[in-house]
Amino acid sequence: MRTSVADVAAEKLPWLAAPLRRALETQSAHALLLYGPSGVGQFELAMALAQGWLCESSTVPIGARPCSVCASCRLVHAHSHPDLLILAPEAMRGSLGGAAGEVEEGGEDRSGKKKPSKEIRVDEVRVAVAFTLTTSARGRGKVVVVHPAERMNTVAANAFLKTLEEPPGDVRFLLCSAAPDALLPTIRSRCQALMLRLPVPAEAVAWLAQQGIAEPAILLGASGGQPQEALARAEFGIDASAWCALPRRVAEGDVSALRGWPLPWVVDALQKLCHDAASMAAGAPPRYFPAAAISGSGDLESLLRYGRDLGRFARHVEHPWIADLSVESLVAQGREALQTPRSLRRNRQI
Numbered sequence: 001m002r003t004s005v006a007d008v009a010a011e012k013l014p015w016l017a018a019p020l021r022r023a024l025e026t027q028s029a030h031a032l033l034l035y036g037p038s039g040v041g042q043f044e045l046a047m048a049l050a051q052g053w054l055c056e057s058s059t060v061p062i063g064a065r066p067c068s069v070c071a072s073c074r075l076v077h078a079h080s081h082p083d084l085l086i087l088a089p090e091a092m093r094g095s096l097g098g099a100a101g102e103v104e105e106g107g108e109d110r111s112g113k114k115k116p117s118k119e120i121r122v123d124e125v126r127v128a129v130a131f132t133l134t135t136s137a138r139g140r141g142k143v144v145v146v147h148p149a150e151r152m153n154t155v156a157a158n159a160f161l162k163t164l165e166e167p168p169g170d171v172r173f174l175l176c177s178a179a180p181d182a183l184l185p186t187i188r189s190r191c192q193a194l195m196l197r198l199p200v201p202a203e204a205v206a207w208l209a210q211q212g213i214a215e216p217a218i219l220l221g222a223s224g225g226q227p228q229e230a231l232a233r234a235e236f237g238i239d240a241s242a243w244c245a246l247p248r249r250v251a252e253g254d255v256s257a258l259r260g261w262p263l264p265w266v267v268d269a270l271q272k273l274c275h276d277a278a279s280m281a282a283g284a285p286p287r288y289f290p291a292a293a294i295s296g297s298g299d300l301e302s303l304l305r306y307g308r309d310l311g312r313f314a315r316h317v318e319h320p321w322i323a324d325l326s327v328e329s330l331v332a333q334g335r336e337a338l339q340t341p342r343s344l345r346r347n348r349q350i
C-alpha cells in the first residue's frame with residue numbers, strides 16, 4: 001500500500017470525505033467493519049476515523065475532524081500515538097507503519113529463508129489484546145485498526161473475538177476488509193458494518209490525473225474502477241500503452257509482456273483479458289480493455305475453458321512453489337485460447 005499513515009486525511013482520497021464525516025457524526029458502535037472493493041480505501045478511512053476519534057482539537061467540530069494540527073493528530077502522523085494500534089500482517093507492516101510490536105518471524109520458504117507472514121497471527125492479536133487492557137494514555141480512549149481483518153488466521157480470529165465480545169470500556173475497533181465473507185460470522189455480527197463504494201469513474205479519473213497518471217481512464221478500466229489499484233499499477237510501471245498492448249502480446253505468446261509483474265497481477269491481467277475476449281466473442285462489450293485492444297479471434301468455448309483454468313490457478317497464486325514457469329504456461333494457454341479461430345471450432349463440430 002502506498003498511502004502511508006501520514007497520509008490518512010480523507011482529502012488525499014476525496015471520495016472518503018463524505019463517509020468519514022458521516023461516520024464521525026453518527027457512529028457510536030465500539031466495533032466498525034469497513035468493507036468494500038479492494039483499492040477503495042478501507043484502511044485510509046479507518047485511519048482517518050481513528051485520528052478523528054483521538055483528535056484533541058477544541059475548535060474543529062466533530063464532523064470536520066481530524067484537525068491534523070493538534071498534538072494527537074501529530075502523533076498519529078508520526079506513527080507514534082500511544083492510544084492507536086494497527087494490527088496487520090507482518091508482510092504489510094513496513095508500508096503501514098505503527099503496527100503491533102515485534103513478534104516472532106513468519107514461516108520459511110523452500111530455501112529455508114524466513115519470510116514475513118501474510119497472516120495476522122495469534123501472538124500479534126495477543127499484543128493487541130494487551131494494548132486494550134491498559135489505560136488510555138491521552139484520555140480519549142484507544143483505537144485498534146485491524147487490516148485486513150480477513151487475514152487473521154482461525155486461532156487469531158478466535159482470540160480476537162473474545163476481546164470483541166467483552167471490549168474494555170474505552171476501546172474502539174476498526175476492522176478493514178475487502179472480503180468480509182472470509183471473516184468469522186461471529187466477528188462480523190459484533191461489528192457495525194459500513195460499506196464503502198467505488199468512486200464514480202469521473203471522480204476516480206480526476207484523482208488519478210492529479211496523481212500525474214497519463215491516460216487515467218484506461219488504467220482505471222484496467223483496475224475495474226478501483227483507483228488505488230490503478231495507481232499501484234501505474235507506479236509499478238504498467239502504463240496505458242503496456243496495458244493496451246497486452247492482448248496482442250499474449251496472443252503472440254510473448255511472455256516478456258508480463259515479466260517482472262507480481263504473480264497475482266499476472267493472473268489478474270490474464271483473467272481480465274480472458275473475460276473481455278469472451279465478452280467480445282459473445283457479442284458483448286469488453287470491461288477492462290479498450291475494444292480496439294482485443295484483436296484476438298478466440299472462440300468462446302476455448303476462452304471459457306481458459307478462464308476456468310485461470311480461476312483454479314488464482315486460488316493457489318500465493319503458494320510459494322508457484323514459479324515463473326507458471327507464467328510461461330499461462331501465457332501459452334492464453335495464446336492458444338485467443339488464437340483458436342472460430343472457423344476451426346465450427347469445423348470441429350461438423
Ligand SMILES: [Zn+2]
Nearest residue numbers: 055067070073
Ligand atoms: Zn487533531
